[in-house]
Amino acid sequence: MLRTDAARNADAVLATAARLLAENPSVSMAEIGRAAGVDRSTVYRRFPSRDALVAAMFEAKLDAAQQAIDEARVETAPFAVAVHRFLEEMIRVGRRWPVDMSLMLQDAPSRARHDEQRTRIERLVERGIRDGDVRGDLPTGWACDVLLALLDLAIHQYEDIEPGPAADLVMDSFLNATATGR
Amino acid sequence: MLRTDAARNADAVLATAARLLAENPSVSMAEIGRAAGVDRSTVYRRFPSRDALVAAMFEAKLDAAQQAIDEARVETAPFAVAVHRFLEEMIRVGRRWPVDMSLMLQDAPSRARHDEQRTRIERLVERGIRDGDVRGDLPTGWACDVLLALLDLAIHQYEDIEPGPAADLVMDSFLNATATGR
DNA sequence: CGAATATAAGACACTGATGTCGCAGATCAT
DNA sequence: ATGATCTGCGACATCAGTGTCTTATATTCG
Numbered sequence: 014m015l016r017t018d019a020a021r022n023a024d025a026v027l028a029t030a031a032r033l034l035a036e037n038p039s040v041s042m043a044e045i046g047r048a049a050g051v052d053r054s055t056v057y058r059r060f061p062s063r064d065a066l067v068a069a070m071f072e073a074k075l076d077a078a079q080q081a082i083d084e085a086r087v088e089t090a091p092f093a094v095a096v097h098r099f100l101e102e103m104i105r106v107g108r109r110w111p112v113d114m115s116l117m118l119q120d121a122p123s124r125a126r127h128d129e130q131r132t133r134i135e136r137l138v139e140r141g142i143r144d145g146d147v148r149g150d151l152p153t154g155w156a157c158d159v160l161l162a163l164l165d166l167a168i169h170q171y172e173d174i175e176p177g178p179a180a181d182l183v184m185d186s187f188l189n190a191t192a193t194g195r
Numbered sequence: 196m197l198r199t200d201a202a203r204n205a206d207a208v209l210a211t212a213a214r215l216l217a218e219n220p221s222v223s224m225a226e227i228g229r230a231a232g233v234d235r236s237t238v239y240r241r242f243p244s245r246d247a248l249v250a251a252m253f254e255a256k257l258d259a260a261q262q263a264i265d266e267a268r269v270e271t272a273p274f275a276v277a278v279h280r281f282l283e284e285m286i287r288v289g290r291r292w293p294v295d296m297s298l299m300l301q302d303a304p305s306r307a308r309h310d311e312q313r314t315r316i317e318r319l320v321e322r323g324i325r326d327g328d329v330r331g332d333l334p335t336g337w338a339c340d341v342l343l344a345l346l347d348l349a350i351h352q353y354e355d356i357e358p359g360p361a362a363d364l365v366m367d368s369f370l371n372a373t374a375t376g377r
Numbered sequence: 378c379g380a381a382t383a384t385a386a387g388a389c390a391c392t393g394a395t396g397t398c399g400c401a402g403a404t405c406a407t
Numbered sequence: 408a409t410g411a412t413c414t415g416c417g418a419c420a421t422c423a424g425t426g427t428c429t430t431a432t433a434t435t436c437g
Contacts, residue, residue, distance in 0.1 A: 015382095015383095016381090016382060016383065016434085016435060016436080017435075017436090018382095018383070018384090018434065018435065019382080019383060019384090019435095022383085022384090038220055038221065039220070039221045039424095041423080041424055041425085042424080042425075042426090043423095043424080043425095051384080051385085052384070052385050052386070053385095053386095053425095054384080054385070054386080054387095054427095054428095055383080055384065055385075057425090057426065057427085058383080058384085061426085062425080062426075063424090063425070063426090151364070152353065152356065152364065155348075155353070155364065155368075158348050158352060159345065159348065159368055159372075162344040162345065162347070162348050163341065163344065165344070166340050166341065166344050170340060171334065171337070174334065182333070182334065182337065186333075186337075186341055186372040186373065187372070189371045189372045189373070189374060190341075190368040190369070190371045190372035191368065191371070192371060197412095197413095198404085198405060198406080198411090198412060198413065199405075199406090200404065200405065200412095200413070200414090201405095201412080201413060201414090204413090204414090221394095223393080223394055223395085224394075224395075224396090225393095225394080225395095233414080233415085234414070234415045234416070235415095236397090236398095236414080236415070236416080236417095237413080237414060237415075239395090239396065239397080240413080240414085243396085244395080244396075245394090245395070245396090
């Protein structure tokens with residue numbers, strides 16, 4: 014078990030890494046450590062390599078995303094409710110872990126988790142199509158991609174809007190963008 | 196004046212750099228050269244430094260974008276026509292130069308050009324709001340950001356859709372997402 | 378308090394990328 | 408064809424980042 018100060022440092026390093034890597038994917042371990050208020054050697058003590066740090070950070074983000082999707086009950090809640098809960102929680106997650114998942118290139122285990130989470134959202138949107146809430150005459154995946162693109166927008170470029178209202182906004186644009194005629 | 200083979204090599208290096216940098220912002224000069232079919236020293240012969248190569252590549256992309264915006268007559272053509280022409284041409288530009296403009300961080304002159312181009316699109320969307328084609332009750336810039344986010348989607352994730360139909364799709368989602376009630 | 382654990386600081390070897398140079402041979406233009 | 412230009416190849420110095428190690432000091436916690 015980690016001592017409390019050591020655990021606090023490890024958390025700070027992870028959060029700082031997410032923040033710096035979001036802006037510059039090739040930040041050095043020294044810079045991450047400095048920004049987190051610890052020495053470079055301390056970073057290496059907790060994470061044996063740069064890759065290990067990056068992987069751990071993605072795991073932390075994936076954990077948070079997992080919880081958000083689970084709590085949104087995307088498989089069982091009514092469509093609109095599920096989408097909105099997913100959006101609001103994911104806006105929080107995305108802002109706490111601003112790093113983009115596309116940096117996680119061929120990290121097999123993390124990629125599998127990420128793909129699985131994405132699949133659950135795809136299924137949610139497909140349910141929206143079956144229920145008549147979303148148009149079905151669009152290219153496969155388009156509605157889902159639009160939803161996620163709008164989500165990214167709300168996360169990174171409208172940070173002054175609180176998660177709740179931001180989710181409202183994304184939801185509104187998404188439903189209109191992919192609305193059925195009825 | 197450059198000899199024709201030298202010019203062809205320079206073009207290949209620029210295009211290859213855009214492609215590789217899009218996937219990995221820290222590709223080496225050697226890798227870019229190899230992918231472009233020339234030696235590392237040839238890359239350095241044409242571009243005195245890595246930064247110079249990256250800057251030249253962004254300039255090439257900005258030139259193409261400039262032409263697309265000019266030809267779309269975004270200030271004078273009817274709103275829907277201007278938007279569609281802009282989208283279709285920018286899809287071509289974005290696919291030929293897949294690198295993301297956010298990598299161009301503090302390159303002052305290029306950034307100014309980019310900001311200027313973006314401002315012209317913002318003004319186009321504002322005209323759409325004045326004309327009643329786009330809702331005006333959204334946060335400032337939201338409609339424009341949605342348009343550009345959908346454009347990025349069409350450029351990078353639906354490459355099998357031709358520029359024309361892809362522009363139709365983006366246009367449709369954009370107009371619905373930001374539609375006025377009327 | 379005192380033992381266990383965490384830390385900063387510095388030295389070190391290693392690697393890979395950058396940028397420069399010279400040269401022999403290939404390629405283009407006229 | 409022949410002079411000018413371009414190229415690949417290899418060598419080289421330089422630099423920054425990685426990862427390892429040791430040591431002396433600081434912090435936590437029982």
